[in-house]
Amino acid sequence: MTTQKRKIGNWFKNSISAKMLTVGFLILILLIPLSFVKDLIRERGYRQTQVIDEINTKWGNQVVLNGPILKIPYNVFVEEKLFDEKTKTFLKSQKAVRHVAYFFPQELDIDASVQTQPLKRGIYESAVYTADTHLNGTFDSLDFSEKEIAKENILWNKATVLFKTSNLKGIRNTVKIQLGEKEYALKPKFDNSYMNTLESSFLENLEAVQKNPLAFASNFKINGSQTLQFIPIGKETQVFMKSNWHSPSFNGNFLPDIEDKKISDNGFEAKWKVLETNRRFGQYFFDSLPDLSDFSFGTEFLVPIDDYQKTERTSKYGLMIIGLTLLVFLLIQISSKIAIHPFQYLMIGLALVMFYTLLISISEHQNYLFAYLVSGVSVVSLITIYSRSILKNAKFTLLVLGSMFSLYTFIFVIIQLEDYALLVGSIGLFIILSIIMFTSRKIDWSGSQPPA
Structure with a gap:
């Protein structure tokens, strides 16, 4: 052994x-x-x-901006039959049912100046920004012919203008819109839609847009983090973005024009131009406004190295x-x-x-x-x-x-x-x-x- x-x-x-x-x-x-x-x-x-999510939540999350959008209610009359107990017969009547139409701008120009900085908590770092965003453009004649709505059934005096944004918390100014010669303040409105809504009071003399283009202008100052994106709802949408951030990633459904894109150690400049032809939706919707976030585009502010x-x-x-x-x-x-x-x-x-x-x-x-x-x-x-x-x-x-x-x-x-x-x-x-x-x-x- x-x-x-x-x-x-x-x-x-x-x-x-x-x-x-x-x-x-x-x-x-x-x-x-x-x-x-x-x-x-x-x-x-x-x-x-x-930790980065916590930093972003307190400062302001990712921003997607959609607007301005005209919201115009109109009536559709439906026939009803009511039984009359006295005559023992059915009486016909018409009932007005309220519907809503949403119209997008003819032209939409967005100028975004983005001041970006790294924000640290302990050993972790996130890219946050404050964006001064100026929007202007025009609304042109609004087409109700698809639904064959009579002019007298359009409730022009009940129309409003609205914006939708993914980050209501980050807004740093009182949002107003200059529509023609009248200025309107926008207030948050609770709904079950895909983004938060800011809506104005009832608009005055909106019916005039059927004859002459109606100019608008609005400013947003908003805190956000990581990404800033826009939805191209204009028949012709142009976006110019300038920032001090040196590591941008242009993402979303559209990329900036190559000849108008500049990136250096001191920041970047980029310009987009999107036409109605380039996207898969038109200039108006009836009854409901769909989620158009899949068509958004913009910039992601990358922290260069993820160790x-x-x-x-x-x-x-x-x-x-x-x-x-x-x-x-x-x-x-x-x-x-x-x-x-x-x-x-x-x-x-x-x-x-x-x-x-x-x-x-x-x-x-x-x-x-x-x-x-x-x-x-x-x-x-x-x-x-x-x-x-x-x-x-x-x-x-x-x-x-x-x-x-x-x-x-x-x-x-x-x-x-x-x-x-x-x-x-x-x-x-x-x-x-x-x-x-x-x-x-x-x-x-x-x-x-x-x-x-």
């Missing part, structure tokens, strides 16, 4: 297969702390999202770094008489896992490049010094240092190249595999290593 145990012990000590099985098992064990680190990165990223996303992407390569680093030590052990204990493999693996905890903790207070540099240098230095005491050979120590330096540099390059990450990663892995195949070609995999 003692001899058999000794043989098994010598097999585990000297067999190449046993060493490979041991290292493979340790890699599987190290997946446990690596998964904990990934959960920590996701948790911190979720915490960042929560949590980069850290999470980096952690996805954790298994590769751990596996390749331990493989280097395994090849050194197989090709030499140096003995490396499984406990030493475990310590090296845990040091590699520590790289990610250092990376996320430092990147919360410094930029990603600095965090990656400090974490990488710390871990590579620690493992290099530790391997020097294990391997007791300067050549092998330099091999470990060179391989780890190359690995971390390779991962950093991949993280920076978002569009070409797959291409560069595939080529890099092919080169790594080629090097491993080349360096291990002379190893006799069929036998056992002599005892160390």
Whole structure:
């Protein structure tokens, strides 16, 4: 029994297969702390999202502005039959049923001056802004012919003008609209529509719009965060936006004109022009106003670097770094008489896992490049010094240092190249595999290593 145990012990000590099985098992064990680190990165990223949402809620959320819109009620008469008990017959009568028509401007020009700034809470940051928005344009003749509404059934004296916005809380001024020669204040109105509504009192002399275009002008000063968007309800809508923010992302259903777009370190300028032909809705709606937010366009004010996303992407390569680093030590052990204990493999693996905890903790207070540099240098230095005491050979120590330096540099390059990450990663892995195949070609995999 003692001899058999000794043989098994010598097999585990000297067999190449046993060493490979041991290292493979340790890699599987190290997946446990690596998964904990990934959960920590996701948790911190979720915490960042929560804090940014809280900052945005208190300052002012994302802004989508829709208006001005003329709201004109009209009557439709329907026939009713009433039973007369005296004559025992049905009497016919007509009942007026109130309906509403919504009309959009003929021309809509929007000039938005956006003063943007980063707003911090603790270690987290969001992009918030105050937008001075000036709107002007005209309403032209209003067409009721689709519903065949008689002129006398249009309630011009009950008409109002309204705006819809996604962010009522962020408005910083008393909103008014100059309609012709008359100015009207707009007040919030509760309804169950997709956005908050601001509506005026009844308009005066609106019927005159059937003969002559009616000019309007209005100003909004509004606090918002992340995005500012408009809905192109004008038959011809033009938007000019100017801001001091240097990292805009133009999004939504329409992009600004290329020749009128300027971006610099001091801010940006952009201009949009959208025609009725470019969208999938007309200049009026009857009875209800649909949700037109899918047609909105504007700008997202990006915080340039999201370090949590980069850290999470980096952690996805954790298994590769751990596996390749331990493989280097395994090849050194197989090709030499140096003995490396499984406990030493475990310590090296845990040091590699520590790289990610250092990376996320430092990147919360410094930029990603600095965090990656400090974490990488710390871990590579620690493992290099530790391997020097294990391997007791300067050549092998330099091999470990060179391989780890190359690995971390390779991962950093991949993280920076978002569009070409797959291409560069595939080529890099092919080169790594080629090097491993080349360096291990002379190893006799069929036998056992002599005892160390």
